[in-house]
Structures are given as C-alpha cells and as structure tokens.
C-alpha cells in the first residue's frame with residue numbers, strides 16, 4: 259500500500275482524446291499535471307476505431323482512431339505530464355475547492371491532492387436492459403462497442419449472421435466492418451423515422467455495402483437458450499411501441515445494439531457536480547468549469563460529441579482553464595434552449611470572463627431545412643443565423659462574441675430554432 263499524498267495542480271481522469279488534450283494543454287500552461295487512465299493503453303475508445311474519418315476538422319486529414327490518438331500520445335514524452343495507466347480513480351473527496359483522489363494502481367492504493375480536477379471519463383453505451391428488449395438475455399447480445407472490441411482488438415468475429423438495432427454511428431460502422439470480415443448483416447433496424455447516425459456514415463457504411471436500413475421498426479423479443487438463435491422484429495407506432503400483428507422472426511446468432519451513448523458521470527455525481535438532464539453531463543460555463551469550483555468536464559463525459567475534433571477542443575478548453583492559478587469569482591448567467599433544440603453547451607456564461615468570444619455546441623431536436631437560429635435575451639436579439647440543413651445527429655459549433663453590455667443584467671440567453679415556412 260502506497261498512501262503517501264502526492265500533490266498536483268491539475269489532475270485529469272481518463273486518457274481518451276479529451277483527457278489527452280486537457281493534460282497536454284494544462285502542462286503547456288505550466289501546471290504540474292497528472293493524467294490517470296484505468297486501461298493499459300492511452301487513447302480511450304479510439305484504440306478500437308480502426309476506420310478512417312477522424313481529424314478532418316483539426317488536421318484536414320482522414321485519420322484512423324489510433325492515428326488520431328497518436329498525434330497526442332507522441333507529445334507526452336516531451337511534456338511534463340505524469341501518466342499513470344492501469345490506475346482507477348475509485349473515489350473523490352472535496353476539501354474546500356481542492357479534490358482528494360483515491361487511485362487503485364498496480365503498486366497499491368495512491369492518494370492525490372489536486373487544485374483542479376478535469377473529468378474526461380467518456381461515455382458508455384446503452385444496453386438491451388435499458389431499452390427493454392424482451393426474452394432471455396442469452397449470449398449473442400452485444401453493444402456495438404463490444405462487437406467492435408471483439409473484432410478490432412481481440413481479432414475474433416462475434417457473429418456470422420446478425421441484426422443491428424439502432425442506427426447510431428457505431429452501429430453503422432460495425433455493419434460495414436462485420437460485412438467486410440465476412441459476416442452477414444441482415445439489416446439495421448431503427449425505431450425512429452430517420453437514422454440516428456451521421457449522413458456520411460449511412461451512405462458509406464450501408465448504401466456502399468448494400469446493407470438495408472429499416473426505419474420505424476424495433477426488436478421486440480430475442481430467442482435462444484445458451485446462444486441467441488433469432489430475434490423478433492415489429493413495426494412501431496408514434497409512441498415507439500411495437501404494433502401487434504406486424505411481428506417477423508429473423509434467424510440470426512447475434513443482436514448488435516447501437517441505441518445511444520450516456521456520459522459516464524458516476525464520479526462527478528459522487529462529489530455533487532450538478533448535471534444537465536438534457537446532456538446527462540455536467541452543467542459548465544464557457545471554460546468547461548462545472549458548478550463546483552475547480553472541477554472541469556470535457557469530451558463525451560460532458561456531452562456526446564459527433565466528431566473527435568470537438569472532443570479534443572473541449573479538452574483543451576478545460577485543460578487551459580484548469581491550469582489557471584487564480585480562482586476569480588464567477589458571475590454566471592444561464593444559457594437555455596427551448597424544445598426546438600436537444601441541448602446547448604455551455605449552459606452558463608461567466609459575465610466576468612476575460613474573452614468576449616464564447617463557443618457553443620448545440621443540436622436541433624428535429625430535421626430542419628433553411629432553419630433560423632436566434633439567440634436572445636428577453637426582447638433583445640443577439641444573433642440570427644441561417645442553416646441550410648440541421649439534423650439531430652449532427653452537432654453544430656457556434657462561436658459568438660458577446661460584449662459585457664450584451665451580458666448585463668440577469669436575464670438568461672435563449673437559443674431557439676425555427677424552420678422557414680414555404681409559401
């Protein structure tokens with residue numbers, strides 16, 4: 259047991275793209291920085307994403323996940339960042355605005371005191387139990403991420419003939435990957451009327467490989483004892499409930515789920531970080547500081563991002579702010595959205611922030627053509643911007659300069675979207 263207290267300015271939990279960017283940026287700002295990762299290798303989920311398409315915004319190149327992660331990992335030896343792998347943060351206590359971490363490592367338990375804490379713990383996938391698929395939970399029901407891990411890391415094909423439920427990006431990518439590896443993907447089934455993944459993934463992963471997409475359908479039951487033998491597919495009504503009489507049985511040996519990601523925030527909750535029910539991540543200001551002073555959040559732990567490039571950006575934002583040694587009093591103003599948006603991040607603005615430009619990320623709640631975004635405070639309109647197309651799977655990044663006069667008073671900022679009406 260090694261319980262001597264070690265002290266750092268900034269400690270980052272999670273070494274996926276968000277945590278790597280946060281730690282490198284905190285170090286660049288001169289902070290004594292610790293990066294903690296529970297797995298043996300750095301890179302987070304990118305280690306298993308061997309397809310290309312990462313880094314288009316940041317580098318103008320189509321990199322694979324490991325290549326993208328390597329751009330950050332290769333900078334670590336020349337930095338001052340202390341890296342602990344195979345180290346799991348099992349608990350956090352707060353004393354004033356400092357955080358005390360309990361970390362389980364190969365050398366035993368370690369204790370860390372840190373002035374700033376950055377939560378970069380990523381997200382996890384929803385499972386069959388969370389979406390209420392009936393039947394025995396026999397072998398052969400995988401989340402798409404687990405199927406990706408089997409295929410790309412372990413080199414083992416988890417299925418010969420499968421059904422994919424949900425059209426999230428990981429499911430679309432796995433439909434293509436399993437097909438390339440010789441499995442038969444009977445189809446991708448999606449309860450909603452439109453796919454949940456990026457348009458480019460629908461086109462490149464399904465259409466290019468003749469894999470059918472069935473919308474308005476769900477898996478209502480699974481069959482099998484030791485191993486899955488078939489699934490029951492049914493059409494759904496407007497409330498997403500299976501319609502009796504539409505059932506169809508499809509023989510297969512695996513059901514692969516791509517039904518949503520949930521930010522991993524158990525540690526955040528254990529210290530009372532307030533979460534946003536819309537994103538399921540922390541409520542943050544424009545520097546990604548949560549409502550607990552000295553605690554920051556970034557990447558998919560903050561909200562599920564569509565592109566890794568934005569994950570790295572949010573890590574850098576958090577790392578830079580976490581490294582700051584001063585703790586200025588914040589004057590937080592709420593940022594809200596109505597039902598035309600799924601969410602907006604950050605959910606607070608610090609009126610006292612040094613920089614006038616703030617970067618917002620949002621998603622529309624429905625497909626919209628020729629949409630008008632307005633940002634207002636009461637009767638005052640701060641921004642009107644047109645978008646040719648908005649789709650919920652595609653996250654939007656909006657830089658917005660706001661003067662201190664525009665932020666005077668207590669009124670919240672309101673984001674609203676409207677589709678142009680066609681005469």
Ligand SMILES: Cc1cc2nc3c(=O)[nH]c(=O)nc-3n(C[C@H](O)[C@H](O)[C@H](O)COP(=O)(O)OP(=O)(O)OC[C@H]3O[C@@H](n4cnc5c(N)ncnc54)[C@H](O)[C@@H]3O)c2cc1C
Pocket residue numbers: 271272273274275276277294295296297301302303304307345346347348378379380381382383402403404406427428431519522525556557558559563564565566569
């Ligand atoms: C299964 C899965 C597959 C994905 N596949 C794709 C894809 O194919 N294409 C794509 O564009 N995007 C994909 N994504 C989205 C992808 O997650 C993001 O683009 C990006 O990797 C998120 O980065 P992150 O650093 O926030 O999280 P992650 O990459 O998930 O990294 C979080 C890290 O935190 C560590 N951690 C968590 N808790 C602790 C703790 N208590 N102590 C220590 N370490 C901890 C984890 O081990 C992990 O390494 C996928 C996501 C998932 C969940």
